[in-house]
Amino acid sequence: MSSVTVNPLFDGATSIELNAFGRPVLYTCASPAGNPSPFMLTGILRRGQLAEDEEKGTFGTLFLRLSDFPQGRYPEKGDSCTVDGIAFKVTYVPNPDEAGCIQINLRKS
Numbered sequence: 001m002s003s004v005t006v007n008p009l010f011d012g013a014t015s016i017e018l019n020a021f022g023r024p025v026l027y028t029c030a031s032p033a034g035n036p037s038p039f040m041l042t043g044i045l046r047r048g049q050l051a052e053d054e055e056k057g058t059f060g061t062l063f064l065r066l067s068d069f070p071q072g073r074y075p076e077k078g079d080s081c082t083v084d085g086i087a088f089k090v091t092y093v094p095n096p097d098e099a100g101c102i103q104i105n106l107r108k109s
Helices: 008-021
Strands: 023-028 039-047 059-065 080-083 086-092 101-108
Touching: 008 039, 008 059, 039 080, 059 086
Parallel strands: none
Antiparallel strands: 023 039, 023 080, 039 059, 059 101, 080 086, 086 101
């Protein structure tokens, strides 16, 4: 992944949103590149955001700031995370926005 240029105005707004509505997230990368340790970050979980006709299950999205990931780590399909004691798998990772944030798709494990 190439570096993301972050607009400081957006970054300030993102910090306010994450501080107000964010929850602790225990995140584990599927391919940890030499560091398999899970790490903590703050994210906003939105459950029921996706309609999945082919599969039954609980789906949602997780809003994250990429700068909260350890250096050299980036969210990927197959990663896992736990929010409020509920385990999820990452099913889709889009490109980040101009604020350096990303909203990944999840499926309850």
